[in-house]
Amino acid sequence: MARTPVWKSIAIALTDDIAQGRYETGAKLPPEAQLSARFGVNRHTVRRALAEMAEQGLVHARRGAGVFVAAKPxxxxxxxxxxxxxxxxxxxxxxxxxxxxxxxxxxxxxxxxxxxxxxxxxxxxxxxxxxxxxxxxxxxxxxxxxxxxxxxxxxxxxxxxxxxxxxxxxxxxxxxxxxxxxxxxxxxxxxxxxxxxxxxxxxxxxxxxxxxxxxxxxxxxxxxxxxxxxxxxxxxx
Amino acid sequence: MARTPVWKSIAIALTDDIAQGRYETGAKLPPEAQLSARFGVNRHTVRRALAEMAEQGLVHARRGAGVFVAAKPxxxxxxxxxxxxxxxxxxxxxxxxxxxxxxxxxxxxxxxxxxxxxxxxxxxxxxxxxxxxxxxxxxxxxxxxxxxxxxxxxxxxxxxxxxxxxxxxxxxxxxxxxxxxxxxxxxxxxxxxxxxxxxxxxxxxxxxxxxxxxxxxxxxxxxxxxxxxxxxxxxxx
DNA sequence: GGCTAACATTTGTCTAGTTGTATAGTTGAT
DNA sequence: ATCAACTATACAACTAGACAAATGTTAGCC
Known part of the structure; x- marks a missing residue:
């Protein structure tokens, strides 16, 4: 049985946060290190989640700057x-x-x-x-x-x-x-x-x-x- | 006569190690690969032993991190x-x-x-x-x-x-x-x-x-x- | 003020190690 | 013959740590 991977549930949680308006359009998400602490996982796992969200056009990362909310639905x-x-x-x-x-x-x-x-x-x-x-x-x-x-x-x-x-x-x-x-x-x-x-x-x-x-x-x-x-x-x- | 399975004796040996204080609470056990080498068995057999111990609340495994000795309540x-x-x-x-x-x-x-x-x-x-x-x-x-x-x-x-x-x-x-x-x-x-x-x-x-x-x-x-x-x-x- | 240099923060990438799961095969006892 | 125990192999998911590259911030200097 393939359980839903952790990174996927993180992506869902963050997507939900954005949909709920907790992070507004154009706003900067907390740094990956902070997110990984919040979810209790390794930074790479958060990155996997963010990569998924970026692929869907939901967020956009800028090296050295942060990850930003690209657009709400x-x-x-x-x-x-x-x-x-x-x-x-x-x-x-x-x-x-x-x-x-x-x-x-x-x-x-x-x-x-x-x-x-x-x-x-x-x-x-x-x-x-x-x-x-x-x-x-x-x-x-x-x-x-x-x-x-x-x-x-x-x-x-x-x-x-x-x-x-x-x-x-x-x-x-x-x-x-x-x-x-x-x-x-x-x-x-x-x-x-x-x-x-x-x-x-x-x-x-x-x-x-x-x-x-x-x-x-x-x-x-x-x-x-x-x-x-x-x-x-x-x-x- | 059903001989005791290998995995069970491994579980006993490891449980004993913990009881003897060879691994402290919260400490990480050697990786499964290393344990399987130590006992001269396949990794799956060690996993069977660890699964038993986990069920008893003695240890807890984190994917990618290792197996840890659980804490006392x-x-x-x-x-x-x-x-x-x-x-x-x-x-x-x-x-x-x-x-x-x-x-x-x-x-x-x-x-x-x-x-x-x-x-x-x-x-x-x-x-x-x-x-x-x-x-x-x-x-x-x-x-x-x-x-x-x-x-x-x-x-x-x-x-x-x-x-x-x-x-x-x-x-x-x-x-x-x-x-x-x-x-x-x-x-x-x-x-x-x-x-x-x-x-x-x-x-x-x-x-x-x-x-x-x-x-x-x-x-x-x-x-x-x-x-x-x-x-x-x-x-x- | 405006400029640069130094520093801290943050994302990008790489390598290596560890557990989880699935599949297939072997062995031995009943 | 069948079944449980064990082996063998491969891959997926996650951790761990290190360093590079881009950015933001601050202090000092002219």
Missing amino acids: ADYPIGKRVRFHQNLAREGRTPAKQVLMLETRAASVREAEALGLAPGDPVHVYDGLSLADGQPVALAQAIFPAERLPDLCDALREEASITAALKVCGVADYTRLETRITAKLATATQALHLRISEGAPILRTTSISADTDGTPVEFGRTWFAGDRVTLTVGGED | ADYPIGKRVRFHQNLAREGRTPAKQVLMLETRAASVREAEALGLAPGDPVHVYDGLSLADGQPVALAQAIFPAERLPDLCDALREEASITAALKVCGVADYTRLETRITAKLATATQALHLRISEGAPILRTTSISADTDGTPVEFGRTWFAGDRVTLTVGGED
Whole structure:
């Protein structure tokens, strides 16, 4: 029976400390020597734990200076206007997206219903990976009505964000009509893309967004890495 | 006729060595490899002997460090005046304490209630390890009202005992109002500090102490290594 | 003030040693 | 044949200590 190694429980304890706000973002953790005393282990064991946390992008060490908290799990507000890039930029993190697949095909029954189309109508399908500070945060799939937005594929390829691509295609503004949230376990493929372990918790959201006229423009399915994001449903707007 | 197994005779030989004082309490036994050479057997056979001795509480192994002769249990009287250092000194053992963590933070509901404060009031939190003859005996957490004892943190760092630190801060005497005792199993971290194995029995006490005016000054939580201490509730006090 | 030198602190890396665990095989008695 | 005791080997997890490299701090000097 493989018990959980000590270093792992230390990593969990420290991660928890950070999540609890005991060490704030950018703050310096106690030196390794002090931590090893606190946990009653050798310094190397603490280092193993810190290495794990560094790999996950949670802390960052500077030789001679100390170990610093890199980032708390990103808050991801879900309201009327859900904008991945803007949400992250507001927290001082660098957003990026990576296109995994882009195609135009016939809409399924579910997709057609969500977008107010007839089944079989052409839709653009965007599969992408959303990153924060280079760390994968979410897998996103977005379905758009192809007849309404004929040039969207090229725009999605070139623009940095979906919002920007839609703007190029004439959708100046759009708001979210509905968001559904459930919890899942990561499949092998999802785990690979999000760089988490298979079976790790995942937040899955399904959303419908519409332009200012109320015409649906996007049907989205997003899988968030559960331990890197906290979805917040704001009281405002 | 079942001949006595080799491992059993090895256990007897080693037990005898300890009884003869060839290895003192707290001392490190030779590494398993060396012992297996000495007895001319495989390392696993020595391990079988050491496992038996560990089960009897005679020795305790720390991965990567070695096998150590366990300490004899100490009596620990709980009465009106509970003083770790004095208790042990009276038994002719050398007490010591080791600060694991020291911080000031807002009181939880439970802590505030015990100390007669409002939740969120500042408290000093002391996490420490209590040793007898260099052997860890108990993990102690003590919560003090910070507003009443502003300089306690420094005092705790410098003074040898909590009693001494409190005296420096103006608390000449204090008595125990209440002590609750339950049995738990050691968590991984506790086991590491107390140098016992994970899942070993632990005595947990929760206590409230007050000064001569009856004002609570300390809310304590202590975890004793179950096989190293015997709590005694004296008739006297 | 601004500069350098010296010192202490802290992380990075390396080597070596020790216990924990798993797997597979041998031996001998019943 | 079966089972317990023991051997053999390998690797993982953790300890221990030492030193190098980068950083932060302080004192002294111009």
